[in-house]
Amino acid sequence: MFLAFPPSSGLVAGMWLFPAVLGALLIRRPGAALFTELVAAAVSALLGSQFGLTVLASGLVQGIGAELVFLLFLYRRFTLPVALLAGAAAGVACGLNEAFLFAWFPEYTLAWKWLYVGFTGISGIVIAGLLSWLATRALAATGALAALPSRGAHREPAGRG
Template identity: 35%
Template sequence: MAATQPMNMEENVFSTWLNSIRRSMRWRTVDIATASLIAVASGLVFWIVDFLIPAPYALLSAVVPGLGGTLNGFWYIGGVIAMLIVRKPGAAIYAETLGAALELLLGNQWGAGGSLVTGIIQGAFTEIVFLIAAYRIWNIWIAMVAGASTAVGGFVYTAVTEYIGMPVDGMYLAAYFAANLVSGIVISGALMWWLFTAIAKTGILEQFESGRSLMQEE
């Protein structure tokens, strides 16, 4: 009897986690419209950053090799802010991917791989954090963890496409990874949480659980 109790507890935890995800599955028209709007806004930010970032990126990397990674967070924002507002399974992947598609359509120096493929990967790495949390935890800490996870996704793509088979200094790679991670935590995590709360306080998110719950906490 005692041996079955831990198994029953595990089954209950898994069942609760699964039921929580199921309850949040259904997308409304307003969810789709809002996630799409966020994706478009994010895509425009991605595209603008594509052309503004090379000079400061090169300057930071000249000061400390790998330090340019501190600017990467601007490419990680779409999935996090979409998930914080819409709070529906798939919102992070949807917004980050659609934003990356718009970035590619507008034209940049990265091409399909550096835009669309990266967007899909980053969106997936954002999504998995909220999935593990069963789409039930909403605070600055989960936003920062999601930002960090997104940064890891971006790093994985860069490492696979640019560094495998190439002679890369280990110290540089470590510095770049750390800078990239901090950027994800601060820009796409903490900053996006601040943006979400600022938007919610205006009252325009009253159709969303995210907006209502934040106003109730005030």
Template identity: 40%
Template sequence: MNWKMKEIVLTVILSVSCGVIYLGWSTLWIPISALVGPVGAGFMFGIWVIASPIVAYIIRKPGAAFIAEVMAAAVELLTGSHFGLLALLVGVFQGVGSEIAFAIFRYKHYNLVTLMLSGAFAAIAGMVYNLLANGFGYYTSEVLLMTLGIHIISGIILGGWLAKVVVDALAKTGVLDQYELMKEKRKRDDIHGNIVGM
């Protein structure tokens, strides 16, 4: 499936924007983690995966979620994240996790449930990276389950649900009228109008 230039440009713009947000969020994570501990600060996780559902929801093409997350993570790294190379490496895993959510539905469903699954799967994939990087003895069973649970919930809310809220708000301004999101919405409206008119 070919990408149009406008889709590439929008993906870059949104991914770079999310990457800058990731950097700010990473900076905010330091004092919050000091206050509530790394496990407690896990509620912040979802913002770090929001690029995937935002771009995938608008562009609606295979690979969009993965590309957006990796690009945003690269921007976070290059703009000085204290996480260093970890930001990019975990971004690759999170991008794969997010992409799986859309692939399961064969890239045909871009609703709230799919976006939330995207955030949840990104959390699971991110934890897989942490286990591979730090070793399986890094977490006790209780801490692992608690951290994963918090990350999944945060991914669902701050990743998936918030992505839909942000994109739907952007769509109302008309700036997304030429993208797949709005084209599909117009098709559904036309079909609904024809059925009602019968």
């Protein structure tokens, strides 16, 4: 699919955004999304990412995208809608960074660049937002989060909290 329509490669970007949303949902403290995304980016760089040290700048931008959403809710709401919004924000930040700031796709038309941003946003919603929220609930149900503020996440309503 990516060869047939290259901007659709943004649909897999959510896997790189996952640490930011998951970290914030688990830790529930200011800076958690940014910190966890930067740690993930640093590990990626240390393991020899094909993008070199630019992966750290990407981690910063993506982490800020998610962090701003949790800040918007004053770090008091960790519901499914907030997780989805954080994933979307991280995805859009990722897409804007890659398509326009880093200009990694010089062969893309302007329309394709905006489609790529849209695809990264969708990926952020599904992979980073939804899957992080489900993972948090599943981990909480096992008792693995007993020492964290998210320990009761499996009992929280999806839309309130």
